[in-house]
Amino acid sequence: MADNPTSAEADLQAFVAMAGRSLADAQEAPGTGPKSELVLANAELEAKVALRADSSGKLSVQPVSAADLRLAQFNAAAVSTLRVSFVATAPAGAAPPKRTPGDISDQIRGRPDVKALETILGPLTINPVFVPETSRWMVTASDPKGRLVREVIVPDSTP
Secondary structure (H helix, E strand, O other): OOOOOOOOOEEHHHHHHHHHHHHHHHOEEOOOEEOOOOOOOEEEEEEEEEEEEOOOOOEEEEEOOHHHHHOOOOOHHHOEEEEEEEEOOOOOOOOOOOOOHHHHHHHHHOOHHHHHHHHHHOOOEEEEEEEOOOOEEEEEEEOOOOOEEEEEEEEOOOO
16 A cells, blocks of 8 residues: 555546546637537546555555556556546536427437337337537437447427
8 A cells, every 4th residue: 555646646536536627628618618519418437547545545546558467567456447437417507408308218219210220129228318508418329238329419499
């Protein structure tokens, strides 16, 4: 265990905050808020890391590359997979959606391309997520094995 993170390590909480800020920054145009051409309803970060805890139990992470593993700088059994999910939240004062997730799911299921996919793959899982900044729904469709087969942006206005 290390008492202080080395220069190659980062405090876990600071690492996650930095990654989240980076995602938010990538979606914003300077001075104008979110860009309509790039809006993430959710994102996932996965990294191979070495975790260390100081004497008080505070965690730090050190990213591990494939080269590190090949060069035996790390014991492969001691490497952890860090998965962090980021989910968008509505800013204060954002307008609520005019349509329901069920309305959006029904609209997507009625599309010819989705009907054809369901004929081939079986029933799809439709997951609509409202993005208040753009008044749009980001909709994903996954097959029974959980594979993403369609992703569609739908306006919140009535079809």
